[in-house]
Amino acid sequence: xxxxxxxPTRMELSNLKxxxxxxxxxxxxxKDKQDELMRRFITLIRQNNELRIEVExxxxxxxxxxxxxxxLVHENFIEELMAVPSxxxxxxxxxxxxxxxxxxxxxxxxGETADDPKDLSYGYLNSNGELDxxxxxxxxxxxxxxxxxxxEKTCQLMADEIEKTRRRVNAxxxxxxxxxxxxxxxxxxxxxxxxxxxxxxxMKVKDMx
Amino acid sequence: xxxxIGVVGDRESVxxxxxxxxxxxxxxxxKETRRTIDKLAEENYGVVYLTExxxxxxxxxxxxxxxxxxxxxxxxxNHAGSRGIGKKRVQENVEKAVGQNIL
Numbered sequence: 001x002x003x004x005x006x007x008p009t010r011m012e013l014s015n016l017k018x019x020x021x022x023x024x025x026x027x028x029x030x031k032d033k034q035d036e037l038m039r040r041f042i043t044l045i046r047q048n049n050e051l052r053i054e055v056e057x058x059x060x061x062x063x064x065x066x067x068x069x070x071x072l073v074h075e076n077f078i079e080e081l082m083a084v085p086s087x088x089x090x091x092x093x094x095x096x097x098x099x100x101x102x103x104x105x106x107x108x109x110x111g112e113t114a115d116d117p118k119d120l121s122y123g124y125l126n127s128n129g130e131l132d133x134x135x136x137x138x139x140x141x142x143x144x145x146x147x148x149x150x151x152e153k154t155c156q157l158m159a160d161e162i163e164k165t166r167r168r169v170n171a172x173x174x175x176x177x178x179x180x181x182x183x184x185x186x187x188x189x190x191x192x193x194x195x196x197x198x199x200x201x202x203m204k205v206k207d208m209x
Numbered sequence: 210x211x212x213x214i215g216v217v218g219d220r221e222s223v224x225x226x227x228x229x230x231x232x233x234x235x236x237x238x239x240k241e242t243r244r245t246i247d248k249l250a251e252e253n254y255g256v257v258y259l260t261e262x263x264x265x266x267x268x269x270x271x272x273x274x275x276x277x278x279x280x281x282x283x284x285x286x287n288h289a290g291s292r293g294i295g296k297k298r299v300q301e302n303v304e305k306a307v308g309q310n311i312l
Binding site: 075103148155157163 | 211212213214220221222224225226227228229230231255256258275278279283286287295296299305307312
């Protein structure tokens with residue numbers, strides 16, 4: 001490991017010692033942050049993975065049945081059915097702070113129909129059984145979809161932060177701290193050597209007299 | 210802060226979401242999709258669901274929004290089924306954070 005390019009003086013030695021103590025403290029803190037982030041990330045990402053698989057499966061089913069329903073009726077009729085959505089979702093986003101990573105916390109408010117898919121109101125005219133099925137699937141999958149949005153975004157943001165933190169920890173652990181230690185050792189040796197040299201010189205001078 | 214939920218995708222797949230009260234936007238090619246997503250991001254949309262087929266066309270735009278708090282761009286399959294891009298993104302997150310795939 002290369003030592004830093006500095007003059008071997010007492011002044012420099014004291015500066016480097018300060019830097020070393022700061023770097024060690026920073027390293028410890030960042031390491032703790034990384035460990036805690038990782039612990040939370042792992043539980044979240046497992047949940048994310050399971051939820052995604054589930055949502056994808058249900059959504060494909062819903063969309064296939066919608067494609068089927070749509071093929072049986074003219075497109076304009078379908079759009080007419082959808083013209084006035086009978087349900088509404090409200091979304092409020094707060095910020096949550098997980099180990100200084102800002103993640104969104106989403107609060108959803110469904111309309112009254114969320115619990116009971118039969119309440120979705122659309123005309124019997126120009127709709128068909130497949131359409132009913134589609135909406136049933138969609139209503140089933142909707143809470144999961146919304147939860148997935150929150151978890152997946154959180155995971156994304158946390159993954160970025162973990163990567164950044166890991167780089168910092170590694171830089172401190174494998175570059176900064178060893179460099180500082182080596183340089184401090186070098187300066188100390190240099191200073192001791194100078195001291196010995198000056199003692200020897202004094203003794204020589206005394207002998208001459 | 211109240212936000213909206215948007216869905217972007219091809220006509221066949223996403224029209225049904227209108228019934229759930231989401232705002233539905235149609236797009237079929239890259240430029241159109243990019244423009245829609247940028248517009249939604251400006252208009253205070255909290256969650257944007259995007260079909261994987263379209264996501265495949267605009268990876269840069271999606272990664273640009275990955276680092277931001279909102280909107281959360283979530284990939285969904287379309288009527289032709291899932292292409293595994295959404296799952297791949299989850300795995301990429303794991304690899305980025307942990308260093309290897311542990312799922």
